[in-house]
Amino acid sequence: MNSEDTTIESRLRLEGASFVARRTTTTWEQFLGTLRAALASPPSSSNDFPRPGLTDRELQIAALFASRAAPTTQQIAELLALGTGTVRTHLKRARHRLGAHGLVVSSREELRSGLLAAGYLVEEV
Known part of the structure; x- marks a missing residue:
């Protein structure tokens, strides 16, 4: 993990802990205690972050396109009874979300x- 990733993760942990603490405590001391306890826990692994939210169709098209058979967008369109432009749009969106x-x-x-x-x-x- 590079320093920018570490900074982002620290910020996310702080924001999350702050959100929880604001809703579960009544005094400033309780708030700070909850915040300190959350920040004292070890950082999560990068696998704990949610994966990109691809739609079913984006995933289907991206998986077909990335398969070892390497079909063209035209072949995928014919297979799924879609227009070539629709296949390209779903593929573009899947790449954008993954990127x-x-x-x-x-x-x-x-x-x-x-x-x-x-x-x-x-x-x-």
């Missing part, structure tokens, strides 16, 4: 790796 979570997804192989890293795909044995 927003720090995953590089510019090539088929990177998209496949991103889907694996996000927990959407399981490595074939």
Whole structure:
């Protein structure tokens, strides 16, 4: 984890602890105690963060596109009875959502790796 990730995680932990403390305490001392206890806990692993929220269709199209068979967008469109433009739009949105979570997804192989890293795909044995 780089220093920027650590800073972001620390900020998220502080904000979360502050939110909980504001709603569960009545005095300033209780608030500070709750906040200190939450911040004293060890940082979570990066796997505890939610994965990118792909829609079912985005996931379906991205998984097909990233598969070892490497179908074209036209072939995916025919398979799913969709327009080619619709397939491209879903693929673009899936890449954008994965990219927003720090995953590089510019090539088929990177998209496949991103889907694996996000927990959407399981490595074939």
